[in-house]
Amino acid sequence: MQKPSPVTSARPVYVRPEIAALAGYVPGEQPSDPRVVKLNTNENPYPPSAAVRDAISEACARLQLYPDPSGRAVRERVAELYGVDAEGVILGNGSDELLSLLMRAVIAPGDAVAFGSPTYSLYDTLVALQAARSVHAPYGPDYGLPRELQTVDARMILVCNPNAPSGTAVPRRDLEALATARRDTLVVIDEAYADFADENATSMAVQHPNVVVLRTLSKSYSLAGLRVGIGITTPELAAQLNKVKDSYNVSRLAQAGALAALNDQATMQAHVARVRATRLRLVRRLEELAFDVLPSQTNFVLARRPGQVLLPVKEALAARGILVRYFAEIPDALRITVGTDAEIDRLLDELARL
Numbered sequence: 001m002q003k004p005s006p007v008t009s010a011r012p013v014y015v016r017p018e019i020a021a022l023a024g025y026v027p028g029e030q031p032s033d034p035r036v037v038k039l040n041t042n043e044n045p046y047p048p049s050a051a052v053r054d055a056i057s058e059a060c061a062r063l064q065l066y067p068d069p070s071g072r073a074v075r076e077r078v079a080e081l082y083g084v085d086a087e088g089v090i091l092g093n094g095s096d097e098l099l100s101l102l103m104r105a106v107i108a109p110g111d112a113v114a115f116g117s118p119t120y121s122l123y124d125t126l127v128a129l130q131a132a133r134s135v136h137a138p139y140g141p142d143y144g145l146p147r148e149l150q151t152v153d154a155r156m157i158l159v160c161n162p163n164a165p166s167g168t169a170v171p172r173r174d175l176e177a178l179a180t181a182r183r184d185t186l187v188v189i190d191e192a193y194a195d196f197a198d199e200n201a202t203s204m205a206v207q208h209p210n211v212v213v214l215r216t217l218s219k220s221y222s223l224a225g226l227r228v229g230i231g232i233t234t235p236e237l238a239a240q241l242n243k244v245k246d247s248y249n250v251s252r253l254a255q256a257g258a259l260a261a262l263n264d265q266a267t268m269q270a271h272v273a274r275v276r277a278t279r280l281r282l283v284r285r286l287e288e289l290a291f292d293v294l295p296s297q298t299n300f301v302l303a304r305r306p307g308q309v310l311l312p313v314k315e316a317l318a319a320r321g322i323l324v325r326y327f328a329e330i331p332d333a334l335r336i337t338v339g340t341d342a343e344i345d346r347l348l349d350e351l352a353r354l
């Protein structure tokens with residue numbers, strides 16, 4: 001029998017035109033070789049709390065049962081930690097899913113969604129999926145909150161704070177001013193890196209009914225592989241988002257692990273302190289190597305050589321088993337995750353040699 005010939009037509013027959021036109025979000029590389037020094041996707045170089053493994057193991061005994069659809073135990077712990085109402089807390093399969101839920105619940109075709117630029121590129125992808133419009137408000141050289149956001153015509157404003165890939169943070173008072181000026185607009189503050197920063201705006205979700213704060217266990221709690229994100233908002237908006245989300249979006253294992261991680265603040269804080277100490281050393285040494293480094297409030301730094309295309313440097317590092325992130329939109333910069341001291345020493349040695 002003849003094999004059917006492969007479909008070669010590039011014509012998108014089935015999908016919506018806005019999907020066919022989309023390039024799709026490109027996540028950083030995940031190599032299978034564990035010897036690679038991974039400084040490209042902002043993971044925590046330290047392992048999660050040992051209590052996470054025990055809790056997940058125990059939860060395995062009940063895998064025949066669906067998980068709690070709302071993750072009540074985790075939500076109540078989050079509410080205690082941040083001094084918020086558990087009814088206003090919603091869990092996601094990573095905070096990426098919460099961003100997606102917000103878009104699906106709030107943004108209709110043609111609506112405008114505004115955010116600073118450059119920022120987390122997934123925002124553009126999610127807006128495009130809604131057949132909506134991204135409005136980019138360019139950050140200035142000091143990465144202060146773009147003034148344009150105060151007045152821009154938009155149904156939703158997203159602020160990644162601290163911001164990726166710059167690593168910079170805007171003061172909480174500027175976010176307060178924005179939320180107050182934009183009372184009728186939903187303001188989403190993506191605080192994926194807030195535990196590495198000097199201050200956060202999490203409690204704004206309580207004081208401002210138009211504010212949603214997103215947190216994640218992926219970075220500071222070393223649980224990128226578990227996929228748990230936390231949304232904090234009003235009980236009213238949380239109830240609306242619950243209509244959009246999958247009933248069982250956070251698995252039984254993820255809920256058990258998340259609760260154990262949240263119950264061990266000491267481990268998370270110790271790892272954050274180590275990352276911050278290594279960050280300081282990394283920045284100083286990069287500056288000695290003639291890089292411009294923006295002040296980082298995250299677990300990564302953006303190292304720039306203004307005017308010099310750094311793609312060859314990224315590739316030379318990769319050839320030596322060290323991955324960092326390069327963005328074609330900012331060709332004179334490399335985004336470097338703060339790894340362990342040993343990993344950062346290897347990176348710095350190779351950079352000095354290049």
Ligand SMILES: *Cc1c(COP(=O)(O)O)cnc(C)c1O
Pocket residue numbers: 042093094095096097120160164190192215216217218219224227228229
């Ligand atoms: C890592 C990251 C997230 C989300 O991570 P999840 O793993 O989906 O929780 C969200 N926003 C920014 C800016 C990030 O860097």
